[in-house]
Amino acid sequence: MHIAVLAKVVPDYEVPSMDFELSNGRAHERFSRMMGLYDENAIETGIQLKDKTGSSLTLISYGLDSDVQFLRKGVAMGADKLVLVKGTSDDAAVIAQNIKQAVEHLGDVDLILAGQQSADMDRGVVPGILAQMLGAAFVPQVGYIESAADQWKVSQMTATGRRELEFNGLGVLSITSIPENVPRIPAVRAIFGAKKKPVVKLDGIDQGKMALAEISVEIPKIESVCEFIDAEDPNEAVKTLLSRLTEERYI
Amino acid sequence: MKTLIIENIDLKKIGELMTVSRLFCDTPDIIALGDGEIPGSFGRAWQSAATVSANLVVPITQLIQQEGYEVILMSVSTLGTGLAGPLSAALSAPVITEVTAIHPDMVVDRPVYGGKAIIKYKIESTPSLLTIRRKYFEPEALAGTTPSVPLETGDEKVTLVSEKIEQTEGIPLEDAAVIVSGGRGMGDPENFALLQEMADLLNGAVGASRGAVDEGWASPTRQIGQTGKIVAPDVYFAVGISGASQHLAGIANSKCVVGINKDEEANIFNRARFGIVSDYKKIVPLLTQAIREDR
Amino acid sequence: MARIPYWNISYGVIIDLLAIPVFLIFVYGLYLQWQLIKKGQLRVIPSITKVFQGIGTFRPGAFFMRGILNPKIYRKPASGVAHGCVFWGMALLFVGTNLVILNILFGLPVFTGAFNRWFMSFTLDLAGLLVLGGIVFFLLRRQFMPDRLKIPEARTGFVLVSSLLGVLIITGFVIEGARLCANTPEAGAFVGNFLAASVISQTSALQIHTMTWWVHGLLALFFVAYIPFSPLVHIILAPVNSGFADPSPGVKMGVMDFSAFDDEDAEELPALGADKLADFTRKRFLDFASCLWCGRCQEACPAHNTQKPLSPKGVIVTLAQKLAAGEMEDSVMETLSMEAIFNCTTCAACMEVCPVSINQPKTIMRFRQNLVMEQGQMPELMGKAITSLEQRSHPFFGTGSGAAEWRKDLEVPKFEAGKTEYLLWIGCSITYEQRAWTIGRAMVNILKSAHVSFGILEDSRCTGDPAKQMGNEFLFAEIAQQNIDDFSALGIQKIITMCPHCYNSFTRHYPKMGGQYEVIPHASFIRTLVDDKKLQLDRNAQTITYHDPCYLGRRNGVYDDPRNVIASVGNLVEMPRNKNESFCCGGGGGNYWAEETGTRINQARAGEALGTDADAIAVACPFCLLMLTDGVKKYTEEIKAFDIAEIVEKCLPDMAEG
Numbered sequence A: 001m002h003i004a005v006l007a008k009v010v011p012d013y014e015v016p017s018m019d020f021e022l023s024n025g026r027a028h029e030r031f032s033r034m035m036g037l038y039d040e041n042a043i044e045t046g047i048q049l050k051d052k053t054g055s056s057l058t059l060i061s062y063g064l065d066s067d068v069q070f071l072r073k074g075v076a077m078g079a080d081k082l083v084l085v086k087g088t089s090d091d092a093a094v095i096a097q098n099i100k101q102a103v104e105h106l107g108d109v110d111l112i113l114a115g116q117q118s119a120d121m122d123r124g125v126v127p128g129i130l131a132q133m134l135g136a137a138f139v140p141q142v143g144y145i146e147s148a149a150d151q152w153k154v155s156q157m158t159a160t161g162r163r164e165l166e167f168n169g170l171g172v173l174s175i176t177s178i179p180e181n182v183p184r185i186p187a188v189r190a191i192f193g194a195k196k197k198p199v200v201k202l203d204g205i206d207q208g209k210m211a212l213a214e215i216s217v218e219i220p221k222i223e224s225v226c227e228f229i230d231a232e233d234p235n236e237a238v239k240t241l242l243s244r245l246t247e248e249r250y251i
Numbered sequence B: 001m002k003t004l005i006i007e008n009i010d011l012k013k014i015g016e017l018m019t020v021s022r023l024f025c026d027t028p029d030i031i032a033l034g035d036g037e038i039p040g041s042f043g044r045a046w047q048s049a050a051t052v053s054a055n056l057v058v059p060i061t062q063l064i065q066q067e068g069y070e071v072i073l074m075s076v077s078t079l080g081t082g083l084a085g086p087l088s089a090a091l092s093a094p095v096i097t098e099v100t101a102i103h104p105d106m107v108v109d110r111p112v113y114g115g116k117a118i119i120k121y122k123i124e125s126t127p128s129l130l131t132i133r134r135k136y137f138e139p140e141a142l143a144g145t146t147p148s149v150p151l152e153t154g155d156e157k158v159t160l161v162s163e164k165i166e167q168t169e170g171i172p173l174e175d176a177a178v179i180v181s182g183g184r185g186m187g188d189p190e191n192f193a194l195l196q197e198m199a200d201l202l203n204g205a206v207g208a209s210r211g212a213v214d215e216g217w218a219s220p221t222r223q224i225g226q227t228g229k230i231v232a233p234d235v236y237f238a239v240g241i242s243g244a245s246q247h248l249a250g251i252a253n254s255k256c257v258v259g260i261n262k263d264e265e266a267n268i269f270n271r272a273r274f275g276i277v278s279d280y281k282k283i284v285p286l287l288t289q290a291i292r293e294d295r
Numbered sequence C: 001m002a003r004i005p006y007w008n009i010s011y012g013v014i015i016d017l018l019a020i021p022v023f024l025i026f027v028y029g030l031y032l033q034w035q036l037i038k039k040g041q042l043r044v045i046p047s048i049t050k051v052f053q054g055i056g057t058f059r060p061g062a063f064f065m066r067g068i069l070n071p072k073i074y075r076k077p078a079s080g081v082a083h084g085c086v087f088w089g090m091a092l093l094f095v096g097t098n099l100v101i102l103n104i105l106f107g108l109p110v111f112t113g114a115f116n117r118w119f120m121s122f123t124l125d126l127a128g129l130l131v132l133g134g135i136v137f138f139l140l141r142r143q144f145m146p147d148r149l150k151i152p153e154a155r156t157g158f159v160l161v162s163s164l165l166g167v168l169i170i171t172g173f174v175i176e177g178a179r180l181c182a183n184t185p186e187a188g189a190f191v192g193n194f195l196a197a198s199v200i201s202q203t204s205a206l207q208i209h210t211m212t213w214w215v216h217g218l219l220a221l222f223f224v225a226y227i228p229f230s231p232l233v234h235i236i237l238a239p240v241n242s243g244f245a246d247p248s249p250g251v252k253m254g255v256m257d258f259s260a261f262d263d264e265d266a267e268e269l270p271a272l273g274a275d276k277l278a279d280f281t282r283k284r285f286l287d288f289a290s291c292l293w294c295g296r297c298q299e300a301c302p303a304h305n306t307q308k309p310l311s312p313k314g315v316i317v318t319l320a321q322k323l324a325a326g327e328m329e330d331s332v333m334e335t336l337s338m339e340a341i342f343n344c345t346t347c348a349a350c351m352e353v354c355p356v357s358i359n360q361p362k363t364i365m366r367f368r369q370n371l372v373m374e375q376g377q378m379p380e381l382m383g384k385a386i387t388s389l390e391q392r393s394h395p396f397f398g399t400g401s402g403a404a405e406w407r408k409d410l411e412v413p414k415f416e417a418g419k420t421e422y423l424l425w426i427g428c429s430i431t432y433e434q435r436a437w438t439i440g441r442a443m444v445n446i447l448k449s450a451h452v453s454f455g456i457l458e459d460s461r462c463t464g465d466p467a468k469q470m471g472n473e474f475l476f477a478e479i480a481q482q483n484i485d486d487f488s489a490l491g492i493q494k495i496i497t498m499c500p501h502c503y504n505s506f507t508r509h510y511p512k513m514g515g516q517y518e519v520i521p522h523a524s525f526i527r528t529l530v531d532d533k534k535l536q537l538d539r540n541a542q543t544i545t546y547h548d549p550c551y552l553g554r555r556n557g558v559y560d561d562p563r564n565v566i567a568s569v570g571n572l573v574e575m576p577r578n579k580n581e582s583f584c585c586g587g588g589g590g591n592y593w594a595e596e597t598g599t600r601i602n603q604a605r606a607g608e609a610l611g612t613d614a615d616a617i618a619v620a621c622p623f624c625l626l627m628l629t630d631g632v633k634k635y636t637e638e639i640k641a642f643d644i645a646e647i648v649e650k651c652l653p654d655m656a657e658g
């Protein structure tokens, strides 16, 4: 069996709001780059599945040459190889198209896992587009996966509970975080081992863009100064607070 | 514009989408999923008991093409997320997820970088697909019901074996939109009940600082901060919490922090958007009452 | 009348002859110990002495000072004095016995005149009494054991050797008494004379003398032969272990070289850290064999003191048992829990009090290294901190601070190659922990006030110390190498640190990787500024207590500089546990990123500090500051803990920002 996991290298997703800065409409390049957190959950899930089923596991990413150093962590966690499709598009359809190319390059992929959403664009839409392009079933928000007699049994973690689903054939699953897929920290030996694992680089294609024009990217103004509400009359104070909270759409 | 809503039968969700649809058309059509009557009045309505998105892609695609819908609205949910990508590919349609605002001329906002920035897109073709983030649009009060015709779903790609609705004890801190947290300033464990009452009214969860956990007033699973949970609610009420950096580490991505502390010098006010300098015992009960009246 | 050798004894020479095989057995016993210790790994660094290659460098000075004179043993006065009595008493008796032999062989005139009276009679009688007194104490203590001896387990075998020694001393006295009873009392031999006069009857004296003489002789031989097979072997192992001990204070983990892992043809790669007994070096084996399970380490241990699973004694005892049983290959982690291994704050209090120079933290850290580097296992929060350190070059995951926020609205010069003299190293905590920002700001103001040529780096950085403390030597090596390369490019030679962890990394580890700098902790730097009159400080009447950070004090011996600085601005009051006996704040060893079980260490220490009633608690470490700031909240709403730089800044005459 062959499992593919999609991963994307993104700018530090934990930069505190106060410190966040843009350049050219994207997160400033001074922020460190790293794999998205959900991607790491997906890799962890993939590795557990690989270990259980004796499969092979390939990491697929669309991005820059320089992303390889960060993707190596995923290899060190337990992937067997890495396929990087080179490109810089932020368009979900283009990204999916390029990943499809990698999947086809691999030829024998049985299951594709992806993080629930990338940690930069926060879209969660690429896996679904990819699934449709591949004619595969798409199941979002998956927590647990089991393989049973050429069937996949998966648990979908919904807002209200949990659904058990089954399907045959190729599937694309977007993975959510659960206590069991906290990403492992690779051992030193594995980190060195990862440097020796194969990296395949494919040239990307930049067509099939969605009909969307990006107009602007802006940082919402956050009031960093505290607005003190006079507590002389507590009754008045709570009313003011509530109305201010509602005005600013917090509740 | 010809607008279609795709949603599970759920008053709030359909209500919100109805509000959004008014920006595009007078009366939208709907594909309603699940059992029960369709609330609100729609132009046309289709219905299916099937709720697994993978099995709905083909029939919905066909319907959209047949009827020539221009805008398709879904909410950010298991269903919406499951449909948005596949429909976009099947229809070669632009898709924007997690929409938080809609401007004239098909310009929409959505957050990126964990909400630290907002990106604006202009949609340049039809049909287009939008998933709407919850709680950003006031749900319209839905009057009446709309009779529906069944949506033919054909072959199942994915089988739903079982579904378990989990009545979780309260909302997990990590997912809560409102958190009411108490610190050492609470003075005694009983007063945490005040916070619980307020949180319940706001559909939120109760958190605690390590100060309060240390005193044994709150369970360690409630602790927020560097060595506790990292949360990102819309509103975070910090009651009797001084705002030590290790505590703030857990709320760095909260949208709005409200500090209630008797000490005006407390560090929490450096992070707070709103502050009330007072004994919380005077404020919290009144605040709870005001919220109750507000409902 | 002078004493006659073998008086009243026939064939006494049998004992002398038996001494030869006994000596051989003794040597053989030691040889067996060596065989055991030899099973340990060779040290990577080749040692100078050939015989002990693989244990390390032998330092006769330490052997004598730490091993024989052993001032540490007296930190517990009662058992210290008991040890002193027995050890030095036996030493005197040993000298006495040898003099007798010299008398027999060469007729050395020891039994005459004042020497006989004052040494051979009086001193040796006194020595015997001291030994006996010590032994009575030891036997009683074995009956009524304090917790440190009992928990988790007491070493056995002491009662037998102690009793044996006691019987030897008593029989020795009886022989003397019987001899004097049969002859005449001897000046100076007060014990013998007493026994002769009031205990032993004239009629049976000769018979008693012969019998006891033989019993004493044979027992003595048995005793000597038995030493290497009993816990008493510590009289040899303890000084030897001290002789081989690392002479620098605190734990020194060394730096690891990972190049072999990159080498294509490298054969089997060594295990990182230790998972089983066989992974330890000979020096550690010697530690395990030397340990008497006395538990002083565990009494000093902040983790053990606050009901956490870790006991340094427990760790060493477990390994000592494995060593005795020859269980080289069993995983030890089954006995020791991962939690315990990560409880260690690396404060080095245990090794500081260890009377036999065992390096407990190093053993604990070796387990930690294995868990982290070989198995990727660590407590969740530490994992987050390590991941953050790897991804964003600082361990403060979830921080709300941006990299430059600490110096907002404060003008801070950048280090310029060839122009600036000192690099003011900021480090991670001052950058990313709001409470620590002011340390950096205060220090900048102090340096400006003293017109020091200094600058900071463009970006904020970490030395890698948190990774090292959590056992991730690999990450440490990567970060350190990067810093060293960048420092070279900037021509940095002198560094001022505000964090003792950074200081420790720069001085202990960076030199081994090619980074040689003059590094000065801020407390010492401020002291020099004060001494050189470059800083004018307004002294006031405030009382200040000082908490010694483990990485400044115990690990690097900086005790006086911060105290001098405090004395120049206020009145120093000491906590009960201070200087090398200081009690950790709880934040070391990566435990800043941990949720504790049991009592919080920082609360325990904060309580002690508040107990001095001082107006302020001074620290010289940002981590200690953060821990104690939190700890103090348990007791008061007042803010009491400050960094020394903050305290000094407040006493600058013109405290004008920027």
Ligand SMILES: Cc1cc2nc3c(=O)[nH]c(=O)nc-3n(C[C@H](O)[C@H](O)[C@H](O)COP(=O)(O)OP(=O)(O)OC[C@H]3O[C@@H](n4cnc5c(N)ncnc54)[C@H](O)[C@@H]3O)c2cc1C
Binding pocket: B182, B183, B184, B185, B186, B187, B208, B209, B210, B211, B212, B223, B224, B225, B226, B227, B228, B229, B239, B240, B241, B242, B243, B244, B245, B246, B247, B250, B260, B261, B262, B263, B266, B278, B279, B280, B281, C591, C592, C593, C594, C626, C627, C629, C630, C631, C633, C637
């Ligand atoms: C390594 C480390 C990790 C830590 N991790 C965390 C963590 O994950 N989460 C966390 O929360 N803390 C953490 N801390 C602890 C942190 O430093 C603080 O000590 C803790 O957050 C303080 O809790 P507190 O604000 O409830 O208490 P305090 O700091 O004692 O504050 C109590 C506040 O209540 C106010 N108050 C008192 N009475 C009233 C009243 N009647 N009405 C209104 N206000 C009142 C006071 O003015 C004061 O500001 C950590 C500390 C360390 C050293």
